[in-house]
Amino acid sequence: MIETRNLTKDFGSLQVLRGISETIQDGEVISIIGPSGSGKSTFLRCLNLLEVPTSGQVIFDGVSLTDKGVDINAYRQRMGMVFQHFNVFPHLTVRENITLAPVLLKKRAQKEADRFADELLARVGLLDKATEHPRRLSGGQKQRLAIVRALAMEPEVMLFDEPTSALDPEMVGEVLQVIKTLVKAGMTCIIVTHEMGFAREVSTRVLFMDEGRIEEQGSPEQLFTSPTSPRTQAFLGKVLR
Amino acid sequence: MFANFGPNMLKVLGRYWGLFLQGAGITLLLSAITVFFGAILGSLLAFMRRSRLKPVSGFALSYVELIRGTPLLLQLYLITFLLPELLPMLNLSKFASVTVALVLNSAAYVCEIVRAGIQAVDPGQTEAARTLGLSARQTMVRIVLPQAVKNILPALGNEFVTVIKETSLASTFFVGDLMTVYKTAQGATFTVIEPFLIVGVIYFVLTFSLSKLITTFERRLKASD
Numbered sequence: 001m002i003e004t005r006n007l008t009k010d011f012g013s014l015q016v017l018r019g020i021s022e023t024i025q026d027g028e029v030i031s032i033i034g035p036s037g038s039g040k041s042t043f044l045r046c047l048n049l050l051e052v053p054t055s056g057q058v059i060f061d062g063v064s065l066t067d068k069g070v071d072i073n074a075y076r077q078r079m080g081m082v083f084q085h086f087n088v089f090p091h092l093t094v095r096e097n098i099t100l101a102p103v104l105l106k107k108r109a110q111k112e113a114d115r116f117a118d119e120l121l122a123r124v125g126l127l128d129k130a131t132e133h134p135r136r137l138s139g140g141q142k143q144r145l146a147i148v149r150a151l152a153m154e155p156e157v158m159l160f161d162e163p164t165s166a167l168d169p170e171m172v173g174e175v176l177q178v179i180k181t182l183v184k185a186g187m188t189c190i191i192v193t194h195e196m197g198f199a200r201e202v203s204t205r206v207l208f209m210d211e212g213r214i215e216e217q218g219s220p221e222q223l224f225t226s227p228t229s230p231r232t233q234a235f236l237g238k239v240l241r
Numbered sequence: 242m243f244a245n246f247g248p249n250m251l252k253v254l255g256r257y258w259g260l261f262l263q264g265a266g267i268t269l270l271l272s273a274i275t276v277f278f279g280a281i282l283g284s285l286l287a288f289m290r291r292s293r294l295k296p297v298s299g300f301a302l303s304y305v306e307l308i309r310g311t312p313l314l315l316q317l318y319l320i321t322f323l324l325p326e327l328l329p330m331l332n333l334s335k336f337a338s339v340t341v342a343l344v345l346n347s348a349a350y351v352c353e354i355v356r357a358g359i360q361a362v363d364p365g366q367t368e369a370a371r372t373l374g375l376s377a378r379q380t381m382v383r384i385v386l387p388q389a390v391k392n393i394l395p396a397l398g399n400e401f402v403t404v405i406k407e408t409s410l411a412s413t414f415f416v417g418d419l420m421t422v423y424k425t426a427q428g429a430t431f432t433v434i435e436p437f438l439i440v441g442v443i444y445f446v447l448t449f450s451l452s453k454l455i456t457t458f459e460r461r462l463k464a465s466d
Binding site: 048050073074076077079080081083085087088089090091100101104105146149150153 | 365371374387388
């Protein structure tokens with residue numbers, strides 16, 4: 001579904017990604033873990049070209065997204081993304097946050113979009129907030145809103161960029177629960193996370209990134225219990241205790 | 242000098258109160274026109290500055306720097322002398338030329354206000370909109386601008402306050418604004434301090450009440466965030 005070929009990204013003289021070739025299949029749930037600065041988020045952001053790769057290719061559904069003439073907006077509609085800092089739209093109501101893109105881009109009738117929005121909101125327990133503005137929401141509620149806002153476009157894959165890192169500890173669970181439900185429903189997910197327990201529980205495959213490369217990967221069972229690379233061992237030794 | 246202060250004050254006020262009011266009106270009118278067209282032209286410049294085309298953004302940048310880097314009085318002189326020479330067919334009045342100069346000046350400052358207002362919107366907002374599939378233009382119109390307006394409007398109000406004070410320079414060309422009235426009253430009555438005080442109080446009342454209004458408005462905007 002998504003393939004990268006020798007993907008690199010430089011920020012000035014800093015090489016953040018040093019050639020990543022990876023294929024993600026339909027239905028996979030990938031967790032990307034690793035120390036800060038290892039390029040996890042940058043890799044994720046390259047997949048929908050939020051960061052333009054310095055070299056290499058991102059191939060989605062057989063199309064190289066960096067090619068000239070590719071309408072990236074059309075492809076972004078098929079890839080949902082959730083950010084660390086939620087980025088919900090403060091000037092719109094909760095429901096409007098969700099319906100904006102489907103009405104504007106998929107030419108949905110407002111009524112129909114509203115109905116779908118309410119259905120999504122009900123699923124994440126926010127239906128009673130539909131007409132509120134996001135300022136009235138807690139962090140966890142904002143993130144749940146951000147997730148259903150992305151889902152309203154009916155994407156084929158969801159990208160999560162540290163979705164729980166900015167949350168108060170007591171709100172992490174509610175957001176992870178929503179992601180788990182998504183995974184159970186068969187959504188392809190790519191999740192950059194520091195929640196090791198969660199990564200182990202939901203992933204079909206875990207990538208460990210370090211210094212702009214995928215240092216090691218495997219099933220969660222294998223990677224968390226018997227990592228082979230010394231770097232993976234060192235990292236996991238620090239975070240799992 | 243001060244012995245006659247009271248009688249002089251009464252004399253000046255009694256004879257010229259109508260003119261002072263009219264001057265205040267013209268000052269307000271001049272400022273309003275300046276800010277209105279300055280806002281339009283300034284917004285245009287702000288978008289030019291954000292353009293990816295180098296000549297376009299370069300032009301806007303140079304314009305802003307040039308205007309902000311030279312005195313308004315010089316610009317007023319230049320425009321009021323130059324404009325009728327360059328475009329004689331328009332048959333511009335002094336008032337019109339002065340207004341044009343003030344607008345051209347204010348636009349540069351508004352450009353920076355609009356630019357800063359747009360820049361102050363969290364880049365995460367743009368990222369979220371773009372990942373949903375919105376184009377750059379849709380993102381600007383639907384997501385960034387509605388939020389930027391909240392930064393821009395209060396700053397535009399402050400620009401209004403500044404312009405009210407700056408229009409006093411227009412009195413160099415006797416366009417009938419408040420400062421022109423001062424010159425008239427001063428010349429006719431041979432009093433200096435009294436008309437100064439009157440004009441000063443009027444300016445202060447105008448700017449102070451406007452500032453208060455903006456503060457209230459700003460608080461309302463904040464409350465709706």
